[in-house]
Amino acid sequence: MRPEIQRVLVRLRSWIRRYVLAEGIAATIALACLLFWLTFGLDLAWFKLSQLELPGWFRILCTIAMVTLIAGTAIVWIGLRLFRRLDQTDLALALERKFPELNDRLITAVQLSERGGSDVQSAMLERTTDEAVSRLSAIELKKTINPVPLKRMLTAASVLLASVLGLGLADAQGMERWYQAYILGRDDYWEPFRRNELHIQIVAQPGDRIRSFDARGIYKHPRGEDLQVLATVPESAVPPHRVNLQFIGFGGAGQQRGQVSMSRMGDDEFRHTFSRMVNDHQLWFRGGDYVNRQPFRVQVVDPPRVDSIELRCDYPSYTGLDSLEDRNVRVVGMQVALPMETEFELQASSNKPLLQVLLRTPNFELSFGFDATATGTRPTKLTLLDPEHATSQTVELNVSPATLFDQDRRKFHVPLTVTLDAAKQLARLKDKPEFPLPLVPDQTVQIILIDEDQIESPEPATLTVNGIVDQSPVVETRRTGIGTAVTRMASIPLEGKITDDYGVAGAWFGYRTNVQPQEQKLPLANLPQGQKEFRLQQTPEQAVERLNLIPLQLEDGQTLTLSVYAEDADNLNGPHVSHGELFTFQIVSKDDLLAKLFDREVTLRARFEQIRSEVQEMRNSLDGTRDQIATTEKTPAAAAGQSQVISAYVDRALHQIRKNHTESRSIELSFRDLRDEMVNNRIDTAELLERIERRIIEPMSFLNNSDFLDVDRRLGALRLAVERQTAMGVAAEEVTASVDHLLAQMDLILAEMKDRGTINDLIQNLQDIIKREKQLLEQIEEKRIEDSFFGPPK
Numbered sequence: 001m002r003p004e005i006q007r008v009l010v011r012l013r014s015w016i017r018r019y020v021l022a023e024g025i026a027a028t029i030a031l032a033c034l035l036f037w038l039t040f041g042l043d044l045a046w047f048k049l050s051q052l053e054l055p056g057w058f059r060i061l062c063t064i065a066m067v068t069l070i071a072g073t074a075i076v077w078i079g080l081r082l083f084r085r086l087d088q089t090d091l092a093l094a095l096e097r098k099f100p101e102l103n104d105r106l107i108t109a110v111q112l113s114e115r116g117g118s119d120v121q122s123a124m125l126e127r128t129t130d131e132a133v134s135r136l137s138a139i140e141l142k143k144t145i146n147p148v149p150l151k152r153m154l155t156a157a158s159v160l161l162a163s164v165l166g167l168g169l170a171d172a173q174g175m176e177r178w179y180q181a182y183i184l185g186r187d188d189y190w191e192p193f194r195r196n197e198l199h200i201q202i203v204a205q206p207g208d209r210i211r212s213f214d215a216r217g218i219y220k221h222p223r224g225e226d227l228q229v230l231a232t233v234p235e236s237a238v239p240p241h242r243v244n245l246q247f248i249g250f251g252g253a254g255q256q257r258g259q260v261s262m263s264r265m266g267d268d269e270f271r272h273t274f275s276r277m278v279n280d281h282q283l284w285f286r287g288g289d290y291v292n293r294q295p296f297r298v299q300v301v302d303p304p305r306v307d308s309i310e311l312r313c314d315y316p317s318y319t320g321l322d323s324l325e326d327r328n329v330r331v332v333g334m335q336v337a338l339p340m341e342t343e344f345e346l347q348a349s350s351n352k353p354l355l356q357v358l359l360r361t362p363n364f365e366l367s368f369g370f371d372a373t374a375t376g377t378r379p380t381k382l383t384l385l386d387p388e389h390a391t392s393q394t395v396e397l398n399v400s401p402a403t404l405f406d407q408d409r410r411k412f413h414v415p416l417t418v419t420l421d422a423a424k425q426l427a428r429l430k431d432k433p434e435f436p437l438p439l440v441p442d443q444t445v446q447i448i449l450i451d452e453d454q455i456e457s458p459e460p461a462t463l464t465v466n467g468i469v470d471q472s473p474v475v476e477t478r479r480t481g482i483g484t485a486v487t488r489m490a491s492i493p494l495e496g497k498i499t500d501d502y503g504v505a506g507a508w509f510g511y512r513t514n515v516q517p518q519e520q521k522l523p524l525a526n527l528p529q530g531q532k533e534f535r536l537q538q539t540p541e542q543a544v545e546r547l548n549l550i551p552l553q554l555e556d557g558q559t560l561t562l563s564v565y566a567e568d569a570d571n572l573n574g575p576h577v578s579h580g581e582l583f584t585f586q587i588v589s590k591d592d593l594l595a596k597l598f599d600r601e602v603t604l605r606a607r608f609e610q611i612r613s614e615v616q617e618m619r620n621s622l623d624g625t626r627d628q629i630a631t632t633e634k635t636p637a638a639a640a641g642q643s644q645v646i647s648a649y650v651d652r653a654l655h656q657i658r659k660n661h662t663e664s665r666s667i668e669l670s671f672r673d674l675r676d677e678m679v680n681n682r683i684d685t686a687e688l689l690e691r692i693e694r695r696i697i698e699p700m701s702f703l704n705n706s707d708f709l710d711v712d713r714r715l716g717a718l719r720l721a722v723e724r725q726t727a728m729g730v731a732a733e734e735v736t737a738s739v740d741h742l743l744a745q746m747d748l749i750l751a752e753m754k755d756r757g758t759i760n761d762l763i764q765n766l767q768d769i770i771k772r773e774k775q776l777l778e779q780i781e782e783k784r785i786e787d788s789f790f791g792p793p794k
Helices: 003-048 056-083 088-098 105-114 118-135 148-170 172-182 423-427 590-634 638-679 687-724 728-790
Strands: 199-204 207-210 219-222 228-233 246-250 254-263 269-274 279-288 297-299 306-314 335-339 342-350 354-360 364-370 379-388 391-397 411-418 437-439 444-451 461-468 474-479 491-499 504-513 520-523 532-533 545-548 561-570 577-579 583-587
Touching: 003 056, 003 148, 003 379, 056 172, 088 246, 148 172, 172 423, 199 306, 228 279, 246 411, 306 335, 306 461, 335 474, 342 461, 342 687, 411 461, 423 437, 474 561, 474 577, 491 504, 491 583, 491 638, 590 638, 590 728
Parallel strands: 219 297, 335 461, 411 437
Antiparallel strands: 199 207, 199 228, 228 269, 246 254, 246 279, 279 297, 306 342, 342 411, 354 364, 354 444, 364 379, 379 391, 444 461, 474 491, 491 532, 491 545, 504 520, 504 561, 561 577, 561 583
């Protein structure tokens, strides 16, 4: 092949390759710019619509598509075309098609030069080659390639590239946002470019505590409590005009969707309250160009609560309750009572693991527990409060919270003591804080729990510890067999009992006289041994305690005040001393006492005579009733009317006889008291005791225990006979006989009382004579003294 033809074909091949390269690069650039604008526009439109970044998976697909399209374009438009083999025949044909004047000479010369041939053929080839070279020199080789498509492609690529570069200069943030979204693949690529921003928190109760969602966007909320959501605008952001809250609630009935507009509170705060939230929720917030990518999740959980409280008590030793210390006191309700000065350990259990515990009283607050990580401990702090001066002081106790919690942190225990000396002990804690902490009696302890979800008890558990003050012993005494007038030889009997909450430690007689007002003590014959109930008795057979007046050497006319005293074993706030009734006795002579007893006996005799007369009246009316009964039995026609009259009489008689019986028994007891007073005052004689015991008391006892009951029983039989209208006459006769016997016995007793009255009258008359003689002697002595000092001179 002639060199001239070869040079033309090489130049053509070079121009074609440069054309393909330029066009391929331009096409690739244009496509890349088009894809940039497409993805940039999609991202911007999506953000305007949803204020959210495009989903990551979508951006990854876009990036893969862009890379694929650009690479494919580069391969198709550059690789395949640029490296395509261009033979000399192909190039010659291209020139022949572009320049018809070559008249196939160029293609003939190229093809024949490759084959060779005879001399004639060589001559013809030479001539054809000459003609081809001659004509090639006359054509413009540049016109072989059409520059218009290349220019269009270059123009489009330049325009698109210039627009992208212009965007980069005008909106560098937009370019950076596109780069972070599609190249770096960041999920929050819009975040630096937002104008609005919200900080979402929870206003937790009690105390309006600000709580944040955790790193996973979860907040645990106590079941049934109000949820107040707080959206605040940071200082660097522009507050939105409005914030919308969208939510989904997950309940037993399915999902519940809703949307509300949050209430604006000032310039940079928005709030909304969900009332009594009981189901889990997911929350989305939209304000301006802000929206949360992932929902905030509210998980509803049970709040911490105190399930049970038990007290492990160490009672004061004087209470005698040591045997109960191995049994915890379970608190039922909100109140418990303990003996004063009891040290106890408050043991409480909760429904879930705890983070912190706060015990609050009007005088102090104790807090202990762990920090939010549930691994590090917080100092055990005691805040001493002074409500009167509204001051407080906080001290630390050298106690690890781990020692106050059980291993699972569902139980905790705090040493306390209920004491009357709480104020002084609290003051000492300022210098030396230690357990147990003193409680003022009857004050309420509030227990506030914070669980591992940092949820605080909606309402504190309360416990009121009532301190049982050890009361003074209760002394119940009464006189028996003695009156208010006694002789100086008397032995005063007292009966009764002494009771105390935890046992009587001691008891004694306390007395004083008008001559010696200072109280004196005398021991009891039988002393208490710590019994909770102590009976006054000298011996098991003698259920009274006696005070013998002989050692006191009293004189007639003096006044004696006597009582029984007792004390308990309280060695902490006591001992407490109390006494029973104060008995006042007048010391009299034997004769004076006998006179007083005689006066009482005369009164009793008069009462007994009144009873006897009432029984006699009933007996007299009984005769008329017997006549009515006889008439009724003879005339059955009049039985109905007469029966009502007879029944009325029987009822009145029963009432009367029972009244008389009660009064008679009272008189019998009074005579027994008279006898006892004589014995206790040591003015008795064998004859006096025999007469009053055998002739009055014993007959009256038989009268009351037999005769009155017999009359009552026969009156009852008469009433039954009247109701049945049978044997009424016989029943009436039996009543008459029984009443007559009763009257006869009463007459015998009255006769004995009158005989005693005769003797007593003689004694009384003799005492009156002695008394008048004494008064006369006193008057004579006064007259003599008067005459000696004030009489006329001799």
